[in-house]
Amino acid sequence: xxxxxxxxxxxxxxxNLFALGTIRIVSVIRTVAIQGALLGLLPLLLHERFSPVxxxxxxxxxxxKGIAIPGxxxxxxxxxxxxxxxxxxxxxxxxxxxxxxxxVFALLFADRLPLAAHHTGxxxxxxxxxxxLVGFILLITRFKAISQVMGYLVLENGIFIFGMLLVEAMPxxxxxxxxxxxxxxxxxxxxxxxxxxxxxxxTDTRRLISLKE
Amino acid sequence: xxxxxxxxxxxAAMGFSGVPACLLPARSATGQxxxxxxxxxxxxxxxxxxxxxxxxxxxxSLNVMWGLPQSRFAVAVDPLSALFLLPVFxxxxxGSVYGLGYWKQSEHPANGCRVGLAYGLLAGAMALVVIARDxxxxxxxxxxxxxxxxxxxxxxxxxxxxxxxxxxxxxATHIGTLCLFAMFSxxxxxxxxxxxxxxxxxxxxxxxxxFVLALIGFGFKAGLMPLHVWxxxxxxxxxxxxxxxxxxxxxxxxxxxxxxxxxxxxxxxLWWGTLVLAVGGITSVAGIAFAMGQRDLKRLxxxxxIENIGIIALGVGLALIGRSQGHAEWVLxxxxxxxxxxxxxxxxxxxxxxxxxxxxxAAGTREIDRMGGLAKRLPRVMALxxxxxxxxxxxxxLNGFVSEWLLYLGLFRxxxxxxxxxxxxxxxxxxxxAMTGALAAACFVKVLGAVFLGAPRSEAGNHAHEPxxxxxxxxxxxxxxxxxxxxxxxxxxxxxxxAVRTWSPQAAGAGTLAAVVPLERLTVAGLTLAVFAxxxxxxxxxxxxxQTVRAGLTWDCGYARPTGRMQYTGSxxxxxxxxxxxxxxxxxxxxxxxxxxxxxPSSFKSLVSDTVLxxxxxxxxxxxxxxxxxxRVLQQGQTHVYVLYILIAMIVLLVWCGMxx
Numbered sequence: 001x002x003x004x005x006x007x008x009x010x011x012x013x014x015x016n017l018f019a020l021g022t023i024r025i026v027s028v029i030r031t032v033a034i035q036g037a038l039l040g041l042l043p044l045l046l047h048e049r050f051s052p053v054x055x056x057x058x059x060x061x062x063x064x065k066g067i068a069i070p071g072x073x074x075x076x077x078x079x080x081x082x083x084x085x086x087x088x089x090x091x092x093x094x095x096x097x098x099x100x101x102x103x104v105f106a107l108l109f110a111d112r113l114p115l116a117a118h119h120t121g122x123x124x125x126x127x128x129x130x131x132x133l134v135g136f137i138l139l140i141t142r143f144k145a146i147s148q149v150m151g152y153l154v155l156e157n158g159i160f161i162f163g164m165l166l167v168e169a170m171p172x173x174x175x176x177x178x179x180x181x182x183x184x185x186x187x188x189x190x191x192x193x194x195x196x197x198x199x200x201x202x203t204d205t206r207r208l209i210s211l212k213e
Numbered sequence: 214x215x216x217x218x219x220x221x222x223x224x225a226a227m228g229f230s231g232v233p234a235c236l237l238p239a240r241s242a243t244g245q246x247x248x249x250x251x252x253x254x255x256x257x258x259x260x261x262x263x264x265x266x267x268x269x270x271x272x273x274s275l276n277v278m279w280g281l282p283q284s285r286f287a288v289a290v291d292p293l294s295a296l297f298l299l300p301v302f303x304x305x306x307x308g309s310v311y312g313l314g315y316w317k318q319s320e321h322p323a324n325g326c327r328v329g330l331a332y333g334l335l336a337g338a339m340a341l342v343v344i345a346r347d348x349x350x351x352x353x354x355x356x357x358x359x360x361x362x363x364x365x366x367x368x369x370x371x372x373x374x375x376x377x378x379x380x381x382x383x384x385a386t387h388i389g390t391l392c393l394f395a396m397f398s399x400x401x402x403x404x405x406x407x408x409x410x411x412x413x414x415x416x417x418x419x420x421x422x423x424f425v426l427a428l429i430g431f432g433f434k435a436g437l438m439p440l441h442v443w444x445x446x447x448x449x450x451x452x453x454x455x456x457x458x459x460x461x462x463x464x465x466x467x468x469x470x471x472x473x474x475x476x477x478x479x480x481x482x483l484w485w486g487t488l489v490l491a492v493g494g495i496t497s498v499a500g501i502a503f504a505m506g507q508r509d510l511k512r513l514x515x516x517x518x519i520e521n522i523g524i525i526a527l528g529v530g531l532a533l534i535g536r537s538q539g540h541a542e543w544v545l546x547x548x549x550x551x552x553x554x555x556x557x558x559x560x561x562x563x564x565x566x567x568x569x570x571x572x573x574x575a576a577g578t579r580e581i582d583r584m585g586g587l588a589k590r591l592p593r594v595m596a597l598x599x600x601x602x603x604x605x606x607x608x609x610x611l612n613g614f615v616s617e618w619l620l621y622l623g624l625f626r627x628x629x630x631x632x633x634x635x636x637x638x639x640x641x642x643x644x645x646x647a648m649t650g651a652l653a654a655a656c657f658v659k660v661l662g663a664v665f666l667g668a669p670r671s672e673a674g675n676h677a678h679e680p681x682x683x684x685x686x687x688x689x690x691x692x693x694x695x696x697x698x699x700x701x702x703x704x705x706x707x708x709x710x711x712a713v714r715t716w717s718p719q720a721a722g723a724g725t726l727a728a729v730v731p732l733e734r735l736t737v738a739g740l741t742l743a744v745f746a747x748x749x750x751x752x753x754x755x756x757x758x759x760q761t762v763r764a765g766l767t768w769d770c771g772y773a774r775p776t777g778r779m780q781y782t783g784s785x786x787x788x789x790x791x792x793x794x795x796x797x798x799x800x801x802x803x804x805x806x807x808x809x810x811x812x813x814p815s816s817f818k819s820l821v822s823d824t825v826l827x828x829x830x831x832x833x834x835x836x837x838x839x840x841x842x843x844x845r846v847l848q849q850g851q852t853h854v855y856v857l858y859i860l861i862a863m864i865v866l867l868v869w870c871g872m873x874x
Contacts, residue, residue: 089853109867133860136856136859136860136863139853139856140853140854140856140857140860141853142853143853148852205851205852205853206851208850208851208852209849209850209851210850211850
């Protein structure tokens with residue numbers, strides 16, 4: 001079981017780097033969608049016994065993260081009619097290198113953490129930290145509002161991986177609540193992106209500086 | 214438990230009394246009536262519980278988890294809480310009734326609902342502050358109280374000065390709350406929990422730092438000098454019933470905090486009491502000196518509140534000295550006097566602020582020097598104001614006299630008669646109290662004279678009319694309270710004694726208040742004085758009726774065409790005393806000089822501004838404000854950079870924690 005889990009997490013880590021390195025926004029959206037869908041499978045692997053509740057969790061999170069949210073993003077992208085490149089602050093190669101460094105840091109750091117015995121073999125903690133870091137890098141280095149939303153989603157994926165540690169302790173309601181929050185959050189952001197575009201004729205968040213006091 | 218449930222229901226009824234009005238149309242009077250009814254229900258329920266506790270029922274308490282980490286919903290009512298609950302349940306309810314006539318929803322559609330909502334929240338939060346026994350719960354209630362007071366006081370936020378006063382209040386209250394954060398952190402560090410219970414062991418340094426932080430944090434709310442800077446502006450610019458609650462009750466929450474924290478701490482050091490005594494002395498004398506120099510009626514009353522808080526602090530200081538030195542009588546007289554003064558001040562200051570509202574409404578201005586001659590047009594207001602003024606000047610037979618008398622007696626004992634050892638601070642404090650009393654009398658003579666006597670100085674004064682019954686009735690109730698407490702102080706003695714014993718069990722050594730001071734003689738003397746005064750009035754009226762009365766101009770002075778503006782003003786009356794305290798007040802005078810045989814029109818203006826605020830706080834804030842914009846570099850306005858800050862903070866924390874493990 002741990003092998004399968006670790007393979008999925010390694011794919012997730014690679015998707016992180018791919019999201020950092022690709023230039024087309026649509027590819028970033030698809031990458032993050034695949035990542036979300038893969039992560040949605042995790043509860044199946046971690047739970048000892050299969051139950052309808054778990055099935056519901058898996059189905060909902062795959063439907064939301066793999067289909068609904070990317071769908072919304074792509075529609076928003078089409079609506080605001082912007083150039084389809086991500087426009088990073090630093091070069092794509094540099095951000096990939098930064099992401100790789102972050103992943104290495106996460107692996108080294110997780111070794112030092114005092115974890116419970118049954119968590120030491122799996123890559124859950126380093127993958128979570130690495131994904132959160134990549135999410136931050138995306139948030140910081142991308143200027144377009146939509147690509148920043150992708151950073152936010154990757155960040156959330158990292159937190160989701162971390163939540164897998166608590167999978168026995170976390171009630172179903174909490175997971176559903178988190179998913180609902182995420183969905184509503186993205187929904188609102190898509191609307192805001194449209195508004196930013198109308199108000200500033202661009203989705204470049206650097207323009208928001210004019211709102212400063 | 215049952216009593217506590219009723220109490221919590223009462224607090225909820227008061228706290229949410231303003232909600233129904235928000236759902237009704239902006240000009241509808243129904244909402245305001247519902248709010249007043251809810252306030253009355255809450256007040257009656259709360260008073261019933263307090264009365265049951267006073268009658269000897271077991272003091273209720275509750276301590277349950279409520280979901281906040283590190284915190285419990287711990288509330289309890291002991292005699293000390295009960296004592297502070299009484300004004301909380303009485304004054305806001307009366308203010309709400311007063312508001313029916315004073316702040317009519319139909320006349321204030323823009324802010325009526327907001328004032329009602331904040332007013333109710335303020336009352337409910339104050340009750341919760343008094344019964345909270347958990348640090349976090351206390352801070353929550355404290356913050357709700359502070360914010361609600363801000364929204365209630367800044368009702369007319371379309372005026373610049375109201376906004377400015379509101380800002381100063383908000384800054385001051387939050388600096389105070391910051392000190393309280395530090396205080397409760399120290400408390401938790403020393404005791405291991407946020408529960409406010411006695412019996413913990415403290416190191417001297419820890420207990421002293423908790424005490425000093427409490428004195429500063431609560432001192433901001435109470436208005437101890439020099440932490441009073443927010444007080445005059447906020448009180449002057451708030452609607453009068455809100456000023457009454459802020460001054461009459463909310464300032465006492467600061468006093469409650471100091472009294473409660475000193476009850477919980479082991480008091481062993483003499484300098485605590487000496488410090489409080491010194492602060493109290495400065496506050497009372499400086500407070501009334503500033504009051505003397507004011508021209509705005511409500512600012513004057515606000516400074517007089519500062520003075521009264523100073524008097525209360527004198528009592529607390531005396532009690533602290535008594536506790537550290539092991540003198541039970543000092544504790545009983547000091548804290549007994551202070552707590553009685555808490556009640557007294559909440560009665561007569563609310564009365565005076567209610568009066569001020571009626572006067573300002575009638576005269577159309579807050580400037581004392583533009584009023585005058587209101588005695589003929591507002592005789593009932595004049596009578597009620599006179600009751601409040603006599604009470605606040607601590608003249609017999611009203612209540613102010615009783616509490617200050619207890620303080621005098623306590624302070625005299627510290628001088629050290631016979632074999633007893635004394636403390637020199639007490640003698641200075643007694644002198645300060647005496648000076649305060651004299652200045653207060655002068656100050657209220659000025660107000661009464663300038664506002665009510667003589668002829669009207671403005672056109673609006675000629676058309677002034679009595680306020681409606683909804684405004685007069687609450688004032689009458691408060692005036693009766695002043696007279697009742699003044700004439701029958703023995704009735705209040707048992708609660709005062711048990712509250713003092715809650716504060717310091719060793720005070721039981723001094724016995725009852727009646728055993729230490731002859732309170733029953735006050736009743737006899739007060740009644741005699743009242744009968745005598747009544748008889749003199751009656752005789753005067755009889756003689757007047759037999760003689761013919763000729764009506765003429767007041768202040769005629771032999772001029773051919775006297776006008777109202779030729780009278781002595783309040784400022785000219787107070788000028789000599791302001792000049793005496795010029796070192797403290799720094800009064801400013803602007804005049805144009807007269808030249809030649811036919812001089813041009815000339816003008817004169819004098820101004821007493823707040824020395825601490827205008828000469829110390831504002832310059833410092835401006836200087837800081839000019840230096841700090843360099844920090845704006847950090848505030849980029851770019852979301853990326855902000856996220857970068859979060860990332861840096863997170864990595865630093867991770868590394869730090871990683872090194873720790």
